[in-house]
Amino acid sequence: MGWVNRRRDLGNVIFIDVRDRTGLTQIVFDKSDNPALHEKASQLRSEYVVAAIGKVRKREEKTINRNLPTGEIEVVATDLKLLNESKVPPFLPGDPALANEETRLKYRYIDLRREPMQYNIELRHKVALAIRQYLAAQGFFEIETPFMTRSTPEGARDYLVPSRVYPGEFYALPQSPQLFKQILMISGFDKYFQIVRCFRDEDLRADRQPEFTQIDLEMTFPQPDRVFEVVEGFLQAAFKVAGFELKAPFPRMTYDEAIRQYGIDKPDLRLPKLTDVRAAFTAEQLQSLQLNTELPVVAIRIPRIGELSRKERDDNRPLFGERKDARLIDDVKRLEKSFPEAVAKARELAGAQPEDLLVLVGGPVQVEKSGLRPDYGVFMAAGQFRVELSRKYADRHMAFRQGGFHFVWVTDFPMFEWDEADKRWNAAHHPFTSPHDRDMDKLESDPGSVRALAYDVVLNGTELGSGSIRIHRQDVQKKIFSALGMSEDEAKARFGFFLEALEYGTPPHGGIALGLDRIVMILAGAESLREVIPFPKTAKAVDLMVDAPTPVSEAQLRELGIKIR
């Protein structure tokens, strides 16, 4: 039984490819064997649903189709049941030319019949199952937490659900089960996990959907190492499903190292490191290049790529020109004429081979985002530039074709970030993250230097997950709120229920959450989350199939006490 994938009518013999979740099978109808049945088969059309009864026959040698797993057999039909007809579909699941995504999403049920989508959804199932099995075997309980909960104005915008019983009041859909899982630790549930939907009302991207799935976990009494071990374990299990063996433990680097060596807090270890080659230049040389002598000169070494053409250089220049916080000096060939010794020294410092391209980037810097050291801005810009370059050249240069999965733990994130717009410190991860013991005394004097027991797991430059050891002591939690400029009353109003829970014997605890969609996307080799989510939203957060969101009736609104202006 299955769908008619293709019909090949040769006149007196008809071949039907029947498709189901497992693939294709050829059914043969021969007029000379059974004229009535052959006539019936000639009425079949694409996507009709059929049941064929017959004998499975080994194909003759010259009619074997090596391209098909079932290509050595076929079913010789003795009976045929038409279970359902189909309108002519807007596109055929077997068509190699892919329909426009708008059409695919509107007719998602047809799109999902396509073999690649069937593969992705099956992969998603298997990955989730492997993770569940691994965590269950490690003693984790999967415990559900509410979808209708309390709005927390921190962080992303909440999706709100109006309460009918309390007009004017709202539930919020969770951005993550963060506080519930911490309370589960306080409740004595030791090891918790959940593969759970999270909701954020923010603008979308190829790798961001308003509802997405996290592998959320939390445990009592862990060191970060213990969390890493669990995550590495379930990632190994998940990647094995797709046929990849991961080596564990994953390498680690601190946030500061990542910024210094890769210019970004989610380094792609396949790419070469950055080097500060300021020491190669004299102060006069830097001034003649109109560079701030206090700031680094970052060498971006691109192995075995040769010199950039004028056009390639110009194409990439805007990446810096628009940012205003860094300046592309030039590629080294041109600088060499003015400062041959300096360039030679810079090459040496960066460990550049003759065929390597060196691109130099320098200040001045305009810090926009944080209280980090000002030179980080340059590094971040450089990191971005480098990634763009690597994509551009990916097809031509083996240097960037190294396959494989390069995981890294990035640890010791800053506890706070300076919010320039609001002139205050924000929690870099979230306010329940524990600072390092050794930095406790700097919470007030120098918040920017406080490091947190927060960590990210990064794969090939993509952040897969983020977690921390949490604060389990009331007094520490109060200090953090105060460092964030939150009064005691304010903290009580927002998180009172949680602060109260903290007072009743809270064990040390910590955990992490990883994006399931992103993991599956990477394993599927997909470019967008929409390829691994059965019913995704468009970039404007619309479901094209069910046509949501929609206005609702006056009666519904009245019942909720809501007026639309």
Place this chain on the structure above:
RNA sequence: GGGGACGUAGUUCAGUUGGUUAGAACGCUGCCCUGUCACGGCAGAGGCCGCGGGUUCGAGUCCCGUCGUCCCCGCCA
């Protein structure tokens, strides 16, 4: 909120400097065909050129607006 790309047949696309009857492939319909497997051959149907306005003797093509899809920035603790 901002920037960019795209929108032509059911689908994927082409459409020259603005020029009179808008094309191709796949799909669809009919006929032919006994070993195809992206079957093949012949014939045919199928178009509000996203929508609205403007410029022009004349607009798929130029201009303005608008809607939709995609990508990026902001945003996403």
